[in-house]
Amino acid sequence: xxxxxxxxxxxxxxxxxxxxxxxxxxxxxxxxxxxxxxxxxxxxxxxxxxxxxxxxxxxxxxxxxxxxxxxxxxxxxxxxxxxxxxxxxxxxxxxxxxxxxxxxxxxxxxxxxxx
Amino acid sequence: xxxxxxxxxxxxxxxxxxxxxxxxxxxxxxxxxxxxxxxxxxxxxxxxxxxxxxxxxxxxxxxxxxxxxxxxxxxxxxxxxxxxxxxxxxxxxxxxxxxxxxxxxxxxxxxxx
Numbered sequence: 001x002x003x004x005x006x007x008x009x010x011x012x013x014x015x016x017x018x019x020x021x022x023x024x025x026x027x028x029x030x031x032x033x034x035x036x037x038x039x040x041x042x043x044x045x046x047x048x049x050x051x052x053x054x055x056x057x058x059x060x061x062x063x064x065x066x067x068x069x070x071x072x073x074x075x076x077x078x079x080x081x082x083x084x085x086x087x088x089x090x091x092x093x094x095x096x097x098x099x100x101x102x103x104x105x106x107x108x109x110x111x112x113x114x115x
Numbered sequence: 116x117x118x119x120x121x122x123x124x125x126x127x128x129x130x131x132x133x134x135x136x137x138x139x140x141x142x143x144x145x146x147x148x149x150x151x152x153x154x155x156x157x158x159x160x161x162x163x164x165x166x167x168x169x170x171x172x173x174x175x176x177x178x179x180x181x182x183x184x185x186x187x188x189x190x191x192x193x194x195x196x197x198x199x200x201x202x203x204x205x206x207x208x209x210x211x212x213x214x215x216x217x218x219x220x221x222x223x224x225x226x227x228x
Contacts, residue, residue: 004158031214042119042205042218043159056214091158101147101166101209104216106158 002026004107006092012113013082020078021110025094032075033104034067036060037089049075050097082114117142117208121219128196129227136191136222138180138206148189149207149216150180159205165189176200201226 005024013019025032030051035043046065047057051072061067064082069075079086089111093104122137140146147166151159163174170182180191189206203223207216
């Protein structure tokens with residue numbers, strides 16, 4: 001399978017713990033996005049990378065959240081001191097860079113439950 | 116700022132009947148529009164997109180959508196639905212130079228046998 005993969009698929013943690021999610025994009029894609037989806041809502045943009053550079057961050061991305069894409073390939077999203085309100089599905093997507101909006105291909109997501 | 120409104124949170128439809136899922140957008144500049152489908156326990160999959168040109172866009176699985184600039188709408192249609200179309204459908208908008216997609220809240224399509 002050459003699609004976007006995310007690990008883990010599910011994570012249960014206690015409030016106050018740190019968690020880290022990984023996203024592996026489609027290999028030739030230079031753009032990588034993180035979104036968050038809560039129950040009954042559509043995905044909300046968090047941040048995106050072009051190669052290893054983080055070019056945009058949403059106001060939703062508080063200082064407890066950090067994302068990296070160190071070599072321009074896979075990316076990690078870390079949440080420090082988790083809160084119950086962080087419970088959501090975290091989606092990763094990737095695309096080819098270009099002038100017109102390229103299709104974003106989504107992974108299956110990581111579902112986080114904070115107890 | 117952009118926004119998307121999906122007017123129906125749930126749409127039940129009998130199998131083999133037609134369906135229309137409504138999407139309205141708000142943007143101060145030219146837009147690009149997308150419909151994604153999310154099957155249970157899966158990621159989002161692109162159904163179709165409008166970038167420019169013909170306002171009638173055909174996508175996968177027999178779906179099509181029409182861009183109507185005057186009504187700021189991008190409704191999704193299928194002439195005859197199948198059980199396998201049961202899923203959540205999301206409309207999304209972006210514009211040139213803007214990398215992020217702004218999604219609606221989704222419409223859950225339920226097919227009744």
